[in-house]
Amino acid sequence: MLMKEATARLSESELAHLGNGEVAYIRKIRSDEVSRCFPEAPDIDPNVDLWALFGADGTPILLTDNRSSTFYKAAEDELKTVSLH
Template sequence: MLMREVTSRLTQSELAHLGAGEVGYIRKMRSDEVSRCFPEAPDVNPNLDLWALFAADGTPILLTDNRSSTFYKAAEDELKTVSLH
């Protein structure tokens, strides 16, 4: 209930910038999603497990086949990380 009360007071712009520069999220990606989020990426083997780091607003930061690399990059950028499933 508290979250609903807080978000109802935020403007759409404020919500979009929530966590900007402070929070990043990590999620596993399928190869068919890569070109949508990382258009400059080369074709990727569909059997490859990929991990991506995104800024809180969804801006892509890093694409890798090594999950640990996403945490290292987040730490380098001083971002607190959350995982999405």
């Protein structure tokens, strides 16, 4: 018996919004990336470890020097989190 594989087809727009409002990702961010992702942030010492929380579509949500804060903010906003390396 042959089984056909089901293939889901998503448009670019649908793919871009997948997980929006439900999923967020956390990643370490370098100080030189801050102004691009968080333009309103002040200049930050390059020696400080920074963590950022982003929406599934890449929208910046939180910038902090405390990794735990990203998880607290995600939980507060009822977002499931994933970490990116």
